[in-house]
Amino acid sequence: xxxxxxxxxxxxxxxxxxxxxxxxxxxxxxxxxxxxxxxxxxxxxxxxxxxxxxxxxxxxxxxxxxxxxxxxxxxxxxxxxxxxxxxxxxxxxxxxxxxxxxxxxxxxxxxxxxxxxxxxxxxxxxxxxxxxxxxxxxxxxxxxxxxxxxxxxxxxxxxxxxxxxxxxxxxxxxxxxxxxxxxxxxxxxxxxxxxxxxxxxxxxxxxxxxxxxxxxxxxxxxxxxxxxxxxxxxxxxxxxxxxxxxxxxxxxxxxxxxxxxxxxxxxxxxxxxxxxxxxxxxxxxxxxxxxxxxxxxxxxxxxxxxxxxxxxxxxxxxxxxxxxxxxxxxxxxxxxxxxxxxxxxxxxxxxxxxxxxxxxxxxxxxxxxxxxxxxxxxxxxxxxxxxxxxxxxxxxxxxxxxxxxxxxxxxxxxxxxxxxxxxxxxxxxxxxxxxxxxxxxxxxxxxxxxxxxxxxxxxxxxxxxxxxxxxxxxxxxxxxxxxxxxxxxxxxxxxxxxxxxxxxxxxxxxxxxxxxxxxxxxxxxxxxxxxxxxxxxxxxxxxxxxxxxxxxxxxxxxxxxxxxxxxxxxxxxxxxxxxxxxxxxx
Amino acid sequence: xxxxxxxxxxxxxxxxxxxxxxxxxxxxxxxxxxxxxxxxxxxxxxxxxxxxxxxxxxxxxxxxxxxxxxxxxxxxxxxxxxxxxxxxxxxxxxxxxxxxxxxxxxxxxxxxxxxxxxxxxxxxxxxxxxxxxxxxxxxxxxxxxxxxxxxxxxxxxxxxxxxxxxxxxxxxxxxx
Numbered sequence: 001x002x003x004x005x006x007x008x009x010x011x012x013x014x015x016x017x018x019x020x021x022x023x024x025x026x027x028x029x030x031x032x033x034x035x036x037x038x039x040x041x042x043x044x045x046x047x048x049x050x051x052x053x054x055x056x057x058x059x060x061x062x063x064x065x066x067x068x069x070x071x072x073x074x075x076x077x078x079x080x081x082x083x084x085x086x087x088x089x090x091x092x093x094x095x096x097x098x099x100x101x102x103x104x105x106x107x108x109x110x111x112x113x114x115x116x117x118x119x120x121x122x123x124x125x126x127x128x129x130x131x132x133x134x135x136x137x138x139x140x141x142x143x144x145x146x147x148x149x150x151x152x153x154x155x156x157x158x159x160x161x162x163x164x165x166x167x168x169x170x171x172x173x174x175x176x177x178x179x180x181x182x183x184x185x186x187x188x189x190x191x192x193x194x195x196x197x198x199x200x201x202x203x204x205x206x207x208x209x210x211x212x213x214x215x216x217x218x219x220x221x222x223x224x225x226x227x228x229x230x231x232x233x234x235x236x237x238x239x240x241x242x243x244x245x246x247x248x249x250x251x252x253x254x255x256x257x258x259x260x261x262x263x264x265x266x267x268x269x270x271x272x273x274x275x276x277x278x279x280x281x282x283x284x285x286x287x288x289x290x291x292x293x294x295x296x297x298x299x300x301x302x303x304x305x306x307x308x309x310x311x312x313x314x315x316x317x318x319x320x321x322x323x324x325x326x327x328x329x330x331x332x333x334x335x336x337x338x339x340x341x342x343x344x345x346x347x348x349x350x351x352x353x354x355x356x357x358x359x360x361x362x363x364x365x366x367x368x369x370x371x372x373x374x375x376x377x378x379x380x381x382x383x384x385x386x387x388x389x390x391x392x393x394x395x396x397x398x399x400x401x402x403x404x405x406x407x408x409x410x411x412x413x414x415x416x417x418x419x420x421x422x423x424x425x426x427x428x429x430x431x432x433x434x435x436x437x438x439x440x441x442x443x444x445x446x447x448x449x450x451x452x453x454x455x456x457x458x459x460x461x462x463x464x465x466x467x468x469x470x471x472x473x474x475x476x477x478x479x480x481x482x483x484x485x486x487x488x489x490x491x492x493x494x495x496x497x498x499x500x501x502x503x504x505x506x507x508x509x510x511x512x513x514x515x516x517x518x519x520x521x522x523x524x525x526x527x528x529x530x531x532x533x534x535x536x537x538x539x540x541x542x543x544x545x546x547x548x549x550x551x552x553x554x555x556x557x558x559x560x561x562x563x564x565x566x567x568x569x570x571x572x573x574x575x576x577x578x579x580x581x582x583x584x585x586x
Numbered sequence: 587x588x589x590x591x592x593x594x595x596x597x598x599x600x601x602x603x604x605x606x607x608x609x610x611x612x613x614x615x616x617x618x619x620x621x622x623x624x625x626x627x628x629x630x631x632x633x634x635x636x637x638x639x640x641x642x643x644x645x646x647x648x649x650x651x652x653x654x655x656x657x658x659x660x661x662x663x664x665x666x667x668x669x670x671x672x673x674x675x676x677x678x679x680x681x682x683x684x685x686x687x688x689x690x691x692x693x694x695x696x697x698x699x700x701x702x703x704x705x706x707x708x709x710x711x712x713x714x715x716x717x718x719x720x721x722x723x724x725x726x727x728x729x730x731x732x733x734x735x736x737x738x739x740x741x742x743x744x745x746x747x748x749x750x751x752x753x754x755x756x757x758x759x760x761x762x
């Protein structure tokens with residue numbers, strides 16, 4: 001074992017000892033000295049592009065970029081001085097000079113890092129003025145791209161390359177024409193983009209944002225001819241509180257339901273119901289494949305970012321991917337079939353809104369496979385968590401002081417297994433709870449499958465069910481998924497079932513989630529852990545914790561669907577996939 | 587299954603590029619840092635076609651297994667690469683210091699006006715394209731203009747119609 005060398009240095013007179021190769025910025029961070037930065041992101045590679053994080057080092061003629069400058073023994077660093085303050089302010093001012101001056105009308109107003117930095121660094125007047133770059137806004141896909149707001153920090157490029165392995169974005173052209181864009185400057189919808197929205201999450205400004213659906217939802221809510229129903233994904237209850245100042249990891253299910261009622265939705269259902277249903281359908285599909293020893297491993301299909309990725313990058317895995325629709329699409333389909341029938345409502349008059357932690361769900365909702373026979377999508381509008389936060393603020397809902405409400409029946413009844421769908425490993429755990437009892441006919445002693453919990457990128461385990469060894473793989477973040485799948489392809493690993501979630505940490509860190517509060521950042525494993533903990537605590541507090549014991553699901557099969565994987569189930573709850581072009585390069 | 591789909595893509599890409607380039611890419615893939623040869627591959631593709639089309643770059647992306655956003659990012663960074671077909675005759679005007687001082691700027695203005703295009707573009711009839719050279723090392727002949735291989739010395743704006751005429755210049759066709 002090599003012994004890690006330590007280096008001692010002084011930052012603003014404070015002595016600190018850190019491992020060698022640590023950067024000045026990381027060392028400062030470790031003693032709570034906050035060096036302003038912009039292009040830097042702790043979980044991405046360092047490019048040192050913006051020069052906001054400059055510091056003075058004794059013996060160096062010029063200030064250095066602390067994000068990329070390694071520490072050295074005896075180094076004396078100054079992180080604040082009149083010179084540094086002026087330099088940083090000038091850098092930000094120059095960026096602002098090439099940036100639209102429309103903060104008040106910008107969707108990132110209040111969450112923009114550039115805006116915050118300009119304030120913190122004391123930009124109070126504009127000293128520079130000149131020609132500004134002009135680019136059209138690309139609104140072709142659920143992820144909108146506005147290069148005029150781009151400050152070329154390259155975080156989106158790095159997250160797309162390093163975390164998601166999609167490599168859709170790159171800096172194109174040079175000099176004044178520099179722009180972050182897909183290949184050939186093509187539209188996002190024509191690119192290999194999988195719409196996961198991680199670029200939206202890491203973007204410090206509004207250069208990447210989600211497609212706005214709030215207008216269409218407000219419109220539907222004020223249309224007296226429509227029956228407007230909403231359902232919310234498992235992950236929303238763990239994160240929406242953050243939008244109203246709650247600490248990350250505060251579950252707010254009851255308040256969320258009340259808020260949605262106040263917003264005017266006629267019925268408030270739970271995507272969890274769809275999740276429970278997914279488990280029944282998927283575990284039936286899984287068990288039948290295990291028995292026939294065919295098309296293994298089964299790969300989950302709940303994450304629309306993963307599905308898009310699979311169709312472009314791994315079309316050869318189409319036969320292995322579960323044909324189950326995602327919980328959102330299952331529930332939306334039932335709302336316009338089963339529910340419409342039960343209520344005696346014309347399905348064409350039902351407007352289904354889904355609140356999702358995800359930008360790719362907006363794409364999923366519009367897929368031709370998810371269209372109702374009358375040519376309209378089963379899910380009419382998808383709101384991200386961020387959009388719903390804004391809508392509630394716009395309506396003046398006092399979220400903090402709301403009473404707890406309960407979801408409407410019957411499509412609001414769900415088990416704890418459904419709640420944990422929002423965290424990486426959650427779908428797997430939910431499926432195992434059901435599969436185990438289906439195979440053995442015995443009751444599970446311990447419901448917690450700890451080995452699939454946690455925010456690690458790849459988790460592997462094996463469980464014994466009635467003498468049968470089931471090998472399990474769980475991956476979150478598509479670069480991790482790639483690593484796992486490549487090991488499957490090479491024959492190094494053999495799994496029976498694989499869960500893949502496109503976003504690092506699962507849906508709790510999805511591309512549509514609230515921008516993290518001060519002191520935390522997107523991709524922060526701690527943030528993912530806190531949010532997941534909220535879901536596990538909800539699960540732990542429920543008495544109904546297994547999907548197959550959900551009485552509303554049992555009723556649904558009895559009254560409407562017949563048996564799991566029946567003909568009607570296949571018609572309504574299953575889908576198919578196709579290889580898509582342009583094909584991605586892995 | 588896996589190889590079938592990927593092989594189809596590779597076959598398609600192989601058909602797009604000239605055989606020597608495909609062979610060159612295969613050789614590169616055996617070297618230590620295959621991706622570092624991207625620029626030289628693009629050079630060879632442009633040598634052959636005179637420009638880089640979308641399908642050429644996509645083929646390079648697939649054969650080298652480099653994401654196409656990276657390929658276009660590199661190609662669009664360098665002035666050397668151009669993305670529209672070149673004209674039958676390539677008019678190259680020297681804009682080095684000496685040529686510029688001796689009036690190359692005015693020659694360029696007139697040239698662009700006569701052909702109705704800007705530097706890097708191709709005239710409507712496909713006959714001419716304009717390039718700008720930094721310094722061709724013939725300062726005594728300034729301003730210098732090169733059409734294909736032929737060098738014209740001391741070019742004045744009012745001589746351009748005659749020079750272009752040698753290559754079939756027709757104002758109505760070049761600038762309809």
